[in-house]
Amino acid sequence: MEPEQVREILKGREQCLWSTWHNAWHQEVLRRKFFAGGVCRTTVQVPGKVVVITGANTGIGKETARELARRGARVYIACRDVLKGESAASEIRADTKNSQVLVRKLDLSDTRSIRAFAEGFLAEEKQLHILINNAGVMMFSHSKTTDGFEINLGVNHLGHFLLTYLLLERLKESAPARVVNLSSVTHHLGKIHFHNFRGEEPYRWGFAYCHSKLANLLFTRELAKRIQGTGVTTYAVHPGIVRSELARHSFLCCLFWRLFSYFLKSVQEGAQTSLHCALAEGLEPLSGKYFRYVQAAQVPPPPVCLVRHRAPWDPEWLSLCRIVESRFGLGLQTKYCQFFSRGTYIRNLAKVAFLYLRASFPVTARGPGCLQGPEITKQLSACGMSAVSF
């Protein structure tokens, strides 16, 4: 072959390589521009600050933990599988040269484990500056927590609610401090079914996760009100649609995730909004807000579904009240669970089930025996809720 011909072939190959590389680069730029969402730009360092992140052995939580460790924090990875946690922690320690990455057991589907974690942590640490309620499950089949709650609601919301409640005093003592709750854009499809926390009604396939993420959002709002002025602030986060292990419990969902993986965020990109809410200066006036793409966003008031009017002496209802009372220490009186007039019942239904959720609720009511609009409006407004529409 003539040297000239060889040169031509090599040049062609070079061009081909160049254009492949260029296309890939171009695609990545486009992907980042349109799908990656924002970037946490704060340069704040947090040496000596104490952080707890739930479910940080993988996914968004692990990347959040990595970045906080890089910035000097002492990071507690609170996870249900200590071996997985240790493997993530040693990776983070090696990567960030921060030896203060610790692993503790926490199973959010078991209130005893949550209490044991909180007890151990409070004995060990005198300060807590950042709590990131990150762990989550997206379960499509019907299963329950150890305490008998529907699994999505139990782990994603009730478990984190109890954890926050148990650590709140330590957060207040360490103020300024923050609580970041991982919610999701899917909260738009969620409803609060006060009467069905145990998931006994016909299971609405796929929606239980959305209900739990709405609960995360409402919890953030109400918590912000309750801790106003304490120096502790709280934020709800939608991390974007992220290539993590969240879809692992459904074959179809995994397939969907694979097919659309080009459009999904990486876990590093998914951690940006959590990091922003944990670190950025000057966010205090935005306490209680919902953040996505590293920015605060407005959310329309969520619907609350009072599907059926249950008799207040219903044993299931009584036992729910007692569980909420004993497990969550809301200071409810057992007399609340006794006989009520219909109006008081509705008021307490709302109060007991989500006592801390004083959002602006439009209510949809259907099914036999449900109360009529004006009556519910009156009762809800008596306990600080509003905007009922039928």
Ligand SMILES: NC(=O)C1=CN([C@@H]2O[C@H](COP(=O)(O)OP(=O)(O)OC[C@H]3O[C@@H](n4cnc5c(N)ncnc54)[C@H](OP(=O)(O)O)[C@@H]3O)[C@@H](O)[C@H]2O)C=CC1
């Ligand atoms: N990925 C996405 O597109 C989106 C995610 N989110 C939210 O972001 C958060 C992080 O999810 P992501 O990183 O994507 O998902 P992953 O599945 O990758 O991580 C979830 C983490 O939660 C842990 N976890 C699950 N159940 C429990 C439990 N009972 N007790 C303690 N830890 C538990 C998992 O532990 P283990 O590994 O042992 O199972 C894992 O560490 C979740 O709250 C999710 O709802 C919100 C919107 C979109």
Ligand SMILES: CC1=C(/C=C/C(C)=C/C=C/C(C)=C/C=O)C(C)(C)CCC1
């Ligand atoms: C509609 C639909 C699916 C898609 C589910 C998706 C897309 C879930 C997304 C969840 C997110 C974004 C959670 C974040 O918090 C399946 C399971 C493939 C099955 C067929 C019906």
